[in-house]
Amino acid sequence: MSEISSNDDRFGIADDMAGVADKAFTLAQEHIDADPRAITWVAHHGTFSYYDAFDPDTFTLVPLVWDGRRYQDNLQAHRLLTEQEVHGLLDGRTLEPVPTALANLGRPQRGLQR
Incomplete structure (x- = not known):
């Protein structure tokens, strides 16, 4: 999940994965x-996530638990991933840059810096 700057601040992905x-x-x-x-x-964050962001992309493993009806989250279990770990999870697949993916979906890109 990529956080994008056009999301309403009340609905950020990090607050409710x-x-x-x-x-x-x-x-x-x-x-x-x-x-x-x-x-x-x-969870994926980068320069496209916040209007004042300058940091490189970060990826956080969010080990959600399925209870049979919905996901449950334990914030203490989140951990940053290294670039190698992200590549391993993708198993050779590549992801489109966020601005490209948004453009392909026809979503507004205000504030995107890439």
Whole structure:
């Protein structure tokens, strides 16, 4: 999940990763058949995340627990990932830069610096 600067500050992904995952999983079920317990959730932040951000991209492993109906989050279990760990999780796949992905979705990009 990538935090983007056009999100309302009241709805940042870092504040409610379990809620974001619940919604994303619900939407994804229309297109894929996945076990909610088998999904690895990663929070992604970068220069596109905040209007005053200058730091490089960061990736945080968010080990959510599926209780049979929804995800549960334990903030103490979050941990930053190294670049090598992120590449390992992607298993050779590459991700589009966030501004490109947003443009392809037709989303507003105000404040994006990439």
